[in-house]
Amino acid sequence: MSASLTLPAPAKLNRMLHIVGRRDDGYHELQTLFQIIDVCDQLTLTLREDSEVSLTTPVNGVVHEDNLIVRAARLLQRSNGTSQGVNLAIEKQLPMGGGLGGGSSNAATVLLGLNKLWQLGLTREALAKLGLQLGADVPVFIHGHSAWAEGIGEKLTQVTIDTPWFVIIHPQVSVSTPLIFQDPELTRDSRPITMARALQGGVPEWRNDCEAIVRKRYPPIAEALDWLAQYAPSRLTGTGACLFAAFESEKAAQTIAELAGQRWPTWVARGLNTSPLQDALGC
Template structure:
């Protein structure tokens, strides 16, 4: 199904990408998970999810899939199955995902897809679970899912599930996907990873003194392609890494300056510009009246 082929019964929902404007590991918990600090910045660009309610109770994935990901492992399918089970819902759904967010880039594509399915199906199935319960379900799918459910750029702690909305100034980002996918588990096991950074304060971030990402030095040493992107981006601004992926970005305060900077990058790079938002496109879509 192409982007213009939404037929009767289908609804379309945004699944926005995110950036981590910094990312620190401040310790390790008794259960083995790491304590993190980060700021999630939601973007005006991302995947598109199409849903069509089924009366037979089945959850059916339509369209293209990510290579190597079968339907039961697909986060959008898992989100629908989790919600259906938790709400004891008899309805089903057809799911079609138009992927725009590169896999493994640290832009949150899979987590955002899952959050959009949770939120949209809560509405389409008439469940009314609400944001809090949906965010709690989201944690079971992935640490980044709750921020997409709540739909606001946020300061995050814990494994990323303790969220405090933050007001961020307008910004535009030149994004680059080097096309490298390193499993997150392998990065967390790296002996070079700093796991005991001092906790940052929101005031430090607001002052611009907290911009580091614990995974940046690990990935730059491990992957020459990422190091090459950092060297190229340094010609237009301060390059940074998002999440635990390979995605890189430079922040700008003006959209025209960002576009000019993009034009100076090598043409063969997978690069584009996206704007930061305080409220996600999904939150805006859910706020609109449902058509009869």
């Protein structure tokens, strides 16, 4: 076993996000369709000779102890009683707080990578259960496949959906997810739909119930959504700030991305059904 692993941590898009209720504990009941995309952070995990967990590339604005990467490694240590340690390094591509799942994906990559590096032999189901303690989106990255999700996002059913090219725009504002979900005007009573109905796509089945509130509270996001909608139906991912539109070809996406890039940070990404992390781990 090599003493080091370098692994991708891919982003996701919420192709749709419906809020169908609110639980007594304050969490919201969702229906969402996750799609992995090929824009990734990259993490390098290197064994240490002691039991320390060290992030060698601190992330600006995030306290070391609060970083999901560090928390994921320490959670795995505690839950398995291992005395092994690790140095963690990250090359960031994904914007923080962009609705692309970057932090959750980073945590999932750490759990999967350390499971292999520390030779723990845990199943994906066990790792996903651990990951849920870190965030509702972590399990989808553990399982590494496009998925229909319900509950708070943890009840996953693997699906295969179309894989268009996406233009993704970051309007360079920071959205507070808790504030969006606490907003009294947020739609919380969307009528539940079946997975089969959702997979047919189209409007109004594919929408994001957070979008109306985000538009109202963050005018730069509304502006970017309206700009992108000139070329293809645009939609928020998660609670934002990132938004996206789908295109049939890389060329078409690149053309619009070049225009968008004159105003905002912009990416072109390919939709995937299987995470590149699966290939990197050989499973």
